[in-house]
Amino acid sequence: MRIRFDNTWIADSEQAILLHEPGHYPVAYLPIEHVEEGVLLPTDRITTHRDLGATRWFTVAGPGRRGERAAWTHTDLPEHASVLAGHVAFAWRAMDGFYEEDERILGHAADNYHRxxxxxxxxxxxxxxxxxxxxxxxxxxxxxxxxxxxxxxxxxxxxxxxxxxxxxxxxxxxxxxxxxxxxxxxxxxxxxxxxxxxxxxxxxxxxxxxxxxxxxxxxxxxxLGVEPGQTVIAHGLDRGLQPDEIAHRDDSGLHNTEGQQ
Structure with a gap:
């Protein structure tokens, strides 16, 4: 998985971890060491995730712009979630794009459990x-x-x-x-x-x-009638299921990255 921000590749990892929570879309976490140096600027903002504990937020810095509160990491993980230690997630809408190999991922990280x-x-x-x-x-x-x-x-x-x-x-x-x-x-x-x-x-x-x-x-x-309970609950800054996300979709993922939002 690769992440692009401010027309620059800021993260590149073969060790992304997907967090699946009931009723939510999956969230990708990358090892912090696979993020380019100087991209993550710590802030004073700390929130509490009800299942994952204390969450520290970062400003994401590119060559020409910044994304406030655009990334986060969990700093006091319970034992059952310790695999996320040292990993960081990026707000989906704040980034220019997320990629698997050379293809842009749209909407949210690919869900292997969704068919x-x-x-x-x-x-x-x-x-x-x-x-x-x-x-x-x-x-x-x-x-x-x-x-x-x-x-x-x-x-x-x-x-x-x-x-x-x-x-x-x-x-x-x-x-x-x-x-x-x-x-x-x-x-x-x-x-x-x-x-x-x-x-x-x-x-x-x-x-x-x-x-x-x-x-x-x-x-x-x-x-036919409508079946109950068929909604996916969006949460947090990592969501952005809006039509404008694919207004400039390009199957190759890379040819139209300049200025993509």
Whole structure:
């Protein structure tokens, strides 16, 4: 893993450790000795992590700018977390980019325990709103994602696109890319799609999925509902799941690093 700040490589390590906490995205910690000298400036700020104890914060210094409280280390770790001793984490949004080899990581450190699997189906999916059929297909595509109910995507040939009105809403998924949204029969943001989905999610590219808590979605005659408890809780400065993160995405990771945020 490598980290870039102020158009400079400030850390490079083959020994990154990922911290996984329930309900949170993974956080990457690098050995302090793998951070360039002079980058970490200690501050007087010390906070307490409820599970990891005292946390000391650093200012991150680049050639032309500084990131206040942009890195941290745990200084009084319990025995079960002693593997993090001497390691430092960097605030995701404060850095120019995190990289695995030459490819930029988007959203958060890669989660080896999070899977996205996409399958073709011949089940009968129908979407209705205000008594009107919006979509009717026997060739949906289903996306299974760790911790979430299956999401069903419909080919546009099976959607009445006259009922769809594009909205200004967009969201970012580090596994799939940027989603755009539609109002459906006047219901705001009741459907979404991924245009130019990431390669690993290419099978849902430009298909349309409908939100079952906003619109009536039936699968083989059974109405779908929203499953409870399907949220990931963001915490701390290491989070930044915003669409602008990939506004200048480049698969090679390195060609467009100048000025990337």
């Amino acid at each position: 996205v699997d996409i399958r073709s189906s011949s089940r009968h999916l129908v979407v209705r709103a205000a008594g009107t059929t919006i979509a009717d297909t026997t060739s949906p595509v289903v996306l299974y994602e760790s911790g979430f109910a299956p999401h069903w995507y419909v080919p546009r040939t099976d959607v009445d696109e006259t009922a769809l009105t594009a909205t200004q809403t967009s969201t970012f998924c580090p596994c799939k890319g940027i989603a755009g949204y539609y109002s459906v029969a006047g219901i705001p943001d009741a459907a979404w799609f991924y245009r130019d989905a990431f390669p690993e999610a290419a099978r849902i590219d430009d298909l349309v999925s409908f939100e079952p808590d906003k619109i009536d979605v039936f699968l083989d005659g059974k109405q």
